[in-house]
Amino acid sequence: MRNRKYEAGNSGGFQSEAAKRNLLWIKASGLKLRFCTNETQATREQFVRKLQGFGFDISVDEVTAPAPAACRVLRERGLRPHLLVHDDLIPEFAEIDRTNPNCVVIGDAADKFTYANLNEAFRVLIGLENPVLIALGRGRYYKETDGLKLDVGAYMKALEYACDVQAEVVGKPAKSFFESALAELGVEPQQAVMVGDDIENDVGGAQRCGLRAVQVRTGKYRPSDENHPQVKPDAYVDNLAEAVELILQQLRE
Amino acid sequence: MRNRKYEAGNSGGFQSEAAKRNLLWIKASGLKLRFCTNETQATREQFVRKLQGFGFDISVDEVTAPAPAACRVLRERGLRPHLLVHDDLIPEFAEIDRTNPNCVVIGDAADKFTYANLNEAFRVLIGLENPVLIALGRGRYYKETDGLKLDVGAYMKALEYACDVQAEVVGKPAKSFFESALAELGVEPQQAVMVGDDIENDVGGAQRCGLRAVQVRTGKYRPSDENHPQVKPDAYVDNLAEAVELILQQLRE
Numbered sequence A, B: 001m002r003n004r005k006y007e008a009g010n011s012g013g014f015q016s017e018a019a020k021r022n023l024l025w026i027k028a029s030g031l032k033l034r035f036c037t038n039e040t041q042a043t044r045e046q047f048v049r050k051l052q053g054f055g056f057d058i059s060v061d062e063v064t065a066p067a068p069a070a071c072r073v074l075r076e077r078g079l080r081p082h083l084l085v086h087d088d089l090i091p092e093f094a095e096i097d098r099t100n101p102n103c104v105v106i107g108d109a110a111d112k113f114t115y116a117n118l119n120e121a122f123r124v125l126i127g128l129e130n131p132v133l134i135a136l137g138r139g140r141y142y143k144e145t146d147g148l149k150l151d152v153g154a155y156m157k158a159l160e161y162a163c164d165v166q167a168e169v170v171g172k173p174a175k176s177f178f179e180s181a182l183a184e185l186g187v188e189p190q191q192a193v194m195v196g197d198d199i200e201n202d203v204g205g206a207q208r209c210g211l212r213a214v215q216v217r218t219g220k221y222r223p224s225d226e227n228h229p230q231v232k233p234d235a236y237v238d239n240l241a242e243a244v245e246l247i248l249q250q251l252r253e
Helices: A017-028 A044-053 A066-076 A087-093 A115-126 A152-163 A175-185 A199-208 A223-227 A240-252 B017-028 B044-053 B066-076 B087-093 B115-126 B152-163 B175-185 B199-208 B223-227 B240-252
Strands: A081-084 A103-106 A133-135 A141-144 A147-150 A193-196 A212-216 A235-237 B081-084 B103-106 B133-135 B141-144 B147-150 B193-196 B212-216 B235-237
Touching (some): A066 A103, A066 A175, A103 A152, A115 B147, A152 B152, A193 A199, A193 A240, A199 A212, B081 B115, B103 B115, B115 B152, B193 B199, B193 B240
Parallel strands (some): A081 A103, A193 A212, B103 B133, B193 B212
Antiparallel strands (some): A141 A147
């Protein structure tokens, strides 16, 4: 079973020397690996450069991220987006026609979530006969060094309510997101394990797509996650090394 | 039945010479009158001064508005608000203790709906053991001379989602708001008629409180309102004069 596949979570668990060693260990063990991130404040190139800068063995073609998923949807359906996203993400949409918009794409725009920008996106949506709102994620909030910040999901809800529409989420926990990652790996859901710190977006999303999922007790993890009313991980681990051991052990059995 | 009571809607129907005459006519007919507004970009004093400036016979003690309703709730429950409201509304909260906040009050803050201000209100809420969010209304959007703008309801939804709370709405269409107006008039719901242009906040809210409600085909009214899935007005009128005629006619019968 050495060809059993392995899918790693977002950057939450990758912030130490041990994490770098574990990454090399995963690859050396012959496990296939994919980084699944909801990062929308940077292009994949910037994201990867940042992790490389920390010393991680990672390349752009190992990353599944929401913006390319959104671009696929836009192309398939002939949609021309009005972008309410972080400036640093805009290059991901370089090849997409944005004239005369017939949908809105919302990402974590951070400081760009101004009253004026929200109103502008709202006016595009409300002016459409069939309003389409594509969200790059549905996170509630996240922590930065200067405190908690509202994430894309909160602003998505504001637009959903104002326009009486339901957003289509293309990042985690969307099923299509995990399906893309599996297709890129060339494996079936039951051959893959998701490792992540986010009980809903990582664990819940992957399980709904048929993957097993391990929650790592780092980053976003909170002890209260273990009483989540809907989501039960297949296993808990204290760090990435434990997750790798667990997967390799199951492969040997 | 000349003492039958009459309750007028918001400022939507009050923008013409005819409206001024109708207002005098209502008062001369012996009908009790109350202005029910969700205006939260100004104090009642400013609101009334503006209408007086247009030539309307109106005084502050004839107005039911969300901010005083919020103040009643805050006092009754010992709540100290963090205010996310329009600067011009802040004087309505002059006598409320705002130190060490244990709830958030959200109104139509307009330009004050910045990313920083939203994050600040969010941090107050998420830091509370029992988060309380009081919304001065739940409007989706409104029209100004420079275009459509997101209303308080959209931002309320953002905070509800981020903090997993349900806001308590104190403006229209809240039952408590109409109950206040009735108490101030000293009448029972079945003795009152609401006249308004907003199918959900005016008509639906009043009907759920036991009042009859007439939708006036001006202001916010849209032909599609007449196919509203939940709300059916007791009558439609093309303008305020028709509403007054209808009420006086029913009183004579």
